[in-house]
Amino acid sequence: MLPGDFQPSRPTNKQLIKWGILSLVSLFFVAVVVGVLMFVISAWLGKPLSVFGYDEGPDQPIAFPHTRHVQELGLDCTFCHRNVETGAAATIPPVGLCMTCHAVAGDGLAEVEKLREVAAAGEAIDWVRVHRVPDFVRFNHSAHIIFFSEQDNILSSEVCAVCHGDVGSMVKVEQARYLKMADCVNCHRDNNAPTDCVTCHY
């Protein structure tokens, strides 16, 4: 038997072009199907797209774990997010508040040492925002906190979970709910809150 007898015949250029076009077309269809599936699944879960690690919160300049402070130390959300019951923004606490404990707590922990360096330099921490509505949208924390804590007779810090999920159990904060227009408006409708455009748009 001669070597090479079993080699497939070399495809002609015409065949190559046909196969190329066929694979491009099928690739396109697969992409469309995957895209639609991602949309359906994420809408069904009521969460932002969680494919390719989108649900992972961003890395922060200092790895601040809510778990340690909320679950283990029992700190209330409003202890740090002080503005949340009275203002539009919840606000992130300044380094000075962290240092009331970390001047002494957490010796030898790398992330706490980083925090102390920032404090000693008199700098602020550039926290990466996880939730943000566009500039043309008006959002107000206090209105929501007051409404739901009164209606359901719960603490302010128990209202947060409605929109943010169980932050106390997140090592890294991630977005738990869509908080896009349809989501906002649906909840407003269910609770007889205003749904006219100027409620949320300037």
Ligand code: HEC
């Ligand atoms: C010891 C202080 C402290 C406590 C207590 C605390 N937080 Fe935070 N929180 C922070 C800091 C610092 C950040 C910014 C870093 C980050 O995102 O992890 C933050 C970020 C957040 C964010 C993300 C903000 C954004 O960028 O969108 C949410 C939501 C949040 N906290 C909710 C809560 C809730 C709900 C509780 C109570 C269950 C809570 N926090 C308790 C300090 C605190």
Ligand code: HEC
């Ligand atoms: C009420 C006191 C208190 C406040 C306020 C506080 N912490 Fe802590 N934090 C602690 C304690 C206690 C620990 C655990 C220290 C240990 O394990 O030795 C800790 C742990 C940490 C750790 C290390 C987590 C780990 O396991 O590596 C970081 C980072 C941290 N805190 C950052 C912050 C930042 C940033 C703030 C301000 C937004 C803050 N803390 C506010 C008490 C506090």
Ligand code: HEC
């Ligand atoms: C009705 C839904 C809703 C509830 C309830 C809610 N949040 Fe928020 N939160 C949002 C939205 C929307 C944003 C983004 C706002 C923006 O971009 O101005 C946000 C942003 C934040 C931020 C970062 C920006 C800021 O305002 O400082 C923090 C921190 C935060 N929330 C903490 C809390 C805490 C703590 C509670 C409970 C006491 C809470 N939120 C309850 C919807 C909510």
Ligand code: HEC
């Ligand atoms: C879980 C339900 C819920 C969600 C989600 C929600 N809201 Fe609301 N919102 C309410 C309720 C209820 C009120 C009425 C509060 C009152 O009557 O004081 C309200 C009131 C408001 C107000 C009026 C505040 C004021 O000044 O009186 C604004 C603005 C607003 N929401 C914006 C938003 C935006 C923007 C979003 C989405 C990012 C959103 N809301 C998501 C329930 C919700």
Ligand code: HEC
């Ligand atoms: C309860 C709050 C709320 C009300 C009421 C509301 N919107 Fe919005 N709207 C939003 C939020 C939040 C976004 C931003 C969505 C995002 O993150 O893309 C938005 C985005 C938009 C956009 C930008 C396109 C888009 O979808 O991102 C337009 C246009 C818009 N709204 C028009 C309107 C009009 C017109 C009305 C009145 C019929 C209205 N909105 C009522 C919350 C609201």
